[in-house]
Amino acid sequence: MTLAALPSPTTAVWHLGPIPIRAHALCLIAGIALAVWMTDRRLQARGHRAGLAADLAVWAVPIGIVGARVYHLITSPQAYFGENGDPIRALYIWEGGISIWGAVAGGALGTWIAARRLGVPLSDVADAVAPALPVAQAVGRLGNWFNNEVYGLLTTLPWGLEIHDMSTGRLLPGLYHPVFLYEALWNLGVAALVWWLDRRRRFTRGRAFALYVMGYTAGRLWIELLRADEANTIFGVRVNVFTTVVLFVLALVYFVRTRPKSESVLAGHPGV
Structure with missing residues (x-):
């Protein structure tokens, strides 16, 4: 073990009797709960009733989970539908294999359905959830640490990450970029930026959400280029x-085209 290295766990599942408790699932649940709380606070600051975020989450979360899995299956189908693949494993979501892109798309669809049923403007919800989503993503990324996944290329940096083969528990040679940590820290920065600018500018029409998308994708681009895990490519470039x-x-175009003339002089508003 290198003293300067970041360690990784050798197990990501504990058992409560016959029930498996998975670290990644706990991190995802914690992130979702935190995002619902933050979103509800922000919706209340915009004049909506308490508890609205939880009502929206009843639709957004399950459809978001389905979307996360579907995107993974579309972009990485070989293990399920390729040669020697096992299609039934496409249903084994507890084995891993979810994508933030599908989660956001599915969550947006679920939120749209819920907002229409509840009579809430979708743009209000989008702006309220904008800083909460990257916080939830940051918490969820901790699950990748437990799973010894989402790591990058080999590195000699002092924060290089140790990686275990989770099927054997054996330590892999070398140290790797902890890209899950890079993304978690970046996401927290995006959340702070969106929250701060929203207080100053009072974004409407979904512009805070567009700012979140721009901030997240700007970081995800360089982080994606550091990743070492297998992925499908187009012209040698990762699909993601x-x-x-x-x-x-798309987010930049929307953000620019919807900018109101009076935005730059609006005062801040209370809320998280």
Whole structure:
């Protein structure tokens, strides 16, 4: 063991009798709960009733989980539908294999459905959830540490990460970029930026959400290029790199085109 290295756990599952308790699932649940609380505070600051975020989450969370899995299956189908693949394992979500892109898309669909049923403007919800989403993502990324996944290329930096083969518990040779940690820290910075600018500018029409998308994708681009795990590519470039660039451009165009003339002189508003 190198003294300067970041350690990684050798187990990510504990058992409460016959029930497996998975660290990654706990991190995801904690992130979702924190995001719901933050969003509810921000919705209340915009004049909506308490508890609205939880009502929206009833639709957004399960559809977001489905979306996260579907995106993974579309972009990495070989283990399930390729040669020697096992299609039934496509249902084994507890084995891992979810994507933030699918989660956000599915969550957005679920939120749209819930907002229509509850009579809430979708733009209000989008702006309220904007700083909460990257916080939830940061907490969820801790689950990758337990799973010894989402690591990067080999590095000699003092914060290089030790990685275990989780099937054997054996330590892999060398140290790796802890890209899950890079993304978690970046996400917290994006959350702080969105929250601060929103207090100053009072974003409306989903512009705070567009700012979140721009901030997240800007970081995800360089982080994605550091990743060493297997992924499908187009012209030798990871599929998620193309997704990142497209989403950044779309968010930027929306943010610029919807900028109101009076935005720069609006005062801040209370709320988290």
